[in-house]
Amino acid sequence: MQPLPGFRDFYPPDCAFRNLIFSRWRESCRRFNFVEYDGPLLEPIELYQKKSGDEIFGQIYHFIDKGSRAVALRPEMTPTLARMIEAHFKEYRKPIKWFSIPQLFRYERAQRGRLREHYQLNCDIVGEAGLEADIELINLAIDILLSFDLGKEDFVVRISDRHFWTEFLRKKGISEDNWYAFFQAIDKIEREPKEEIEKRLGALAKEVFEILENPPCWERFDIILEGLHNRGLGEFVRIDLGIVRGLAYYTGVVYEVFDRLGKFRAIAGGGRYDDLLKQIGGEDIAASGFGMGDVVLGEILREKQIIQPSFPRLDVYVVFPEGEKIPKGLLLIEKLRRSGFSVDFSFYPSKLKKQLAIAQSLNARFALFVSESIEEGVVEIKNMDERTQFSLPVDKLIEWLNQRAT
Numbered sequence: 361m362q363p364l365p366g367f368r369d370f371y372p373p374d375c376a377f378r379n380l381i382f383s384r385w386r387e388s389c390r391r392f393n394f395v396e397y398d399g400p401l402l403e404p405i406e407l408y409q410k411k412s413g414d415e416i417f418g419q420i421y422h423f424i425d426k427g428s429r430a431v432a433l434r435p436e437m438t439p440t441l442a443r444m445i446e447a448h449f450k451e452y453r454k455p456i457k458w459f460s461i462p463q464l465f466r467y468e469r470a471q472r473g474r475l476r477e478h479y480q481l482n483c484d485i486v487g488e489a490g491l492e493a494d495i496e497l498i499n500l501a502i503d504i505l506l507s508f509d510l511g512k513e514d515f516v517v518r519i520s521d522r523h524f525w526t527e528f529l530r531k532k533g534i535s536e537d538n539w540y541a542f543f544q545a546i547d548k549i550e551r552e553p554k555e556e557i558e559k560r561l562g563a564l565a566k567e568v569f570e571i572l573e574n575p576p577c578w579e580r581f582d583i584i585l586e587g588l589h590n591r592g593l594g595e596f597v598r599i600d601l602g603i604v605r606g607l608a609y610y611t612g613v614v615y616e617v618f619d620r621l622g623k624f625r626a627i628a629g630g631g632r633y634d635d636l637l638k639q640i641g642g643e644d645i646a647a648s649g650f651g652m653g654d655v656v657l658g659e660i661l662r663e664k665q666i667i668q669p670s671f672p673r674l675d676v677y678v679v680f681p682e683g684e685k686i687p688k689g690l691l692l693i694e695k696l697r698r699s700g701f702s703v704d705f706s707f708y709p710s711k712l713k714k715q716l717a718i719a720q721s722l723n724a725r726f727a728l729f730v731s732e733s734i735e736e737g738v739v740e741i742k743n744m745d746e747r748t749q750f751s752l753p754v755d756k757l758i759e760w761l762n763q764r765a766t
Contacts, residue, residue: 366468366476376669378479381654381661382461385481388504392496394459394483399440401463405430407439410640421465433465437482438609438636438649445486446642454487473625473656483630484649486637491580493648494613494632495587501617501628501650502596508657509666515627518600519615521580522631525604528571532564546604575601584613609633613648624660628652675701675761677719678728683709689730692739692754699758719744726761 363369370378386396402425408416422432434440437460445456460482470476483500485493498517505515525546529539545560546568558565575581581599588597605614614631618624630650637645661667678693680686685705696703704722706715719727729740734754741757742749752760 364476366470368475368477372671373669376671377658377662378654380667380669381657382479384507385459385461385504385652388500388507389459389481389483392457392500392503394457394500397441397444397458397460398462399434399437399444399460401434402431403434403440403443405432407443407640408432408435410439419466419468421467434462435464435466437462437464437480437651438484438633439640441482441484441486441649442637442640442642442647445645445647446637446640449487449643449645452487455493456486457484458486459483473659475655479654481652482649483651484647486647487645488648489634489646491583491613492587493646495584495591497630497648497650498584498588498597498615499591499593501615501630501652502593504652505617505627508661510660510664512595513620514660514664515596515617515619517597517615517617518603519581519584519597519613520599520601520603521578521613522604522610523580523612524578524601534564540608543604543608546602549602572602575599580613605629605631609636609639611635615650617652619660625656627656627660671723672702674704674719674722674724676703676726676728677715677722677724678703678705678730679712679715679719680705680709681712681729681731683711685709686730686732686734688734692728692730692734692757696758696761699761701758701761725764728757 368374389396405416405420405422408420416435420432420435422430425431440462441458441460445452461479462482463477463479465477467476468474481504483497485497498519502517522543525543526539529542534542542561542564545557548560549557549572554569558569561568585594585597585599588594603614603616604610605616610631611634612632614629616629617627619627628650630648632646632648634646634648635644636647637643676696678689680689693703693705704724706718716727724744727742727744729742731740733739733751737754738751739754739757740749741752741760
């Protein structure tokens with residue numbers, strides 16, 4: 361049997377690659393003083409309806425559970441974050457800087473860079489309305505990609521601002537009821553024919569395309585660009601008013617990260633969502649954040665062969681030269697493991713040569729020979745890399761291994 365379409369099996373090498381991505385994500389967030397949180401895989405479907413309306417039903421996995429509750433596998437993390445923050449907002453010092461690495465699910469057509477499940481790093485700053493929060497988040501997104509040895513020639517952050525477009529629409533006398541359709545048209549500019557976009561934009565089309573071709577001055581852009589330039593990151597960003605983000609809840613600065621050659625889908629994207637907590641019944645709290653999925657990032661890293669995950673080496677392979685396992689040898693294995701060393705051995709009696717071959721195949725650092733001499737407090741140990749072998753008192757073994765720990 362095969363996995364469901366759009367879902368993945370993770371064999372040990374895949375887990376090693378995924379865990380490397382997760383470890384870099386966590387380390388970057390730690391350096392920016394973000395702390396980790398998590399939430400439930402299942403949420404009341406109402407949480408997503410408040411934000412997206414009934415159209416969300418066609419995009420998510422949902423069902424009625426045994427308690428007759430309408431629930432959904434989480435398609436995104438931001439509504440869960442908003443629910444959690446709203447419940448305990450007064451307990452935390454502001455601004456709140458949190459991150460999570462949830463597995464998310466969306467029922468949509470599986471294609472390159474977009475599956476029906478994926479893991480995503482979510483980083484959010486809640487309780488700070490100023491542009492410094494947006495600058496900090498863009499800075500973090502750039503630093504994360506730098507941690508994977510990607511450089512300015514590999515990716516670019518394209519920054520926009522919904523405030524610019526909402527001001528434009530107000531001046532044109534466009535009703536707020538039609539704003540979402542306008543943003544959806546802008547969001548599809550790079551994916552649909554120009555004629556189709558012009559039809560969507562109607563009388564605004566000519567002026568919109570002129571603005572996209574030659575972005576006018578906008579004070580908020582100057583503040584963001586100056587902030588990033590002062591951090592030495594000016595070469596990683598550019599203004600692009602064609603970026604608006606498809607989700608309806610974004611309210612201000614928005615951005616997406618792309619590879620420079622345009623071969624892949626967006627690596628990351630985010631922006632300000634100041635009204636979301638209020639939409640789910642909470643307080644009016646400023647918030648901003650971004651998400652970075654593992655699928656597109658993984659595709660880029662594999663293609664560029666920048667990082668090569670490896671399995672941790674086995675510290676010790678215990679060899680029983682006579683084949684039969686000696687009780688004191690099994691006790692020593694347990695003691696080594698409790699001391700933090702990775703230890704393995706053959707479950708069944710086998711010849712010395714075969715046991716050494718297994719130790720070699722497992723890339724063990726040391727082979728530990730446990731024979732009758734252990735009754736006298738002595739074992740033989742072999743450095744598998746240097747091919748050297750010598751006797752060692754059992755009571756000195758852990759100290760000796762600790763001195764050679766990597």
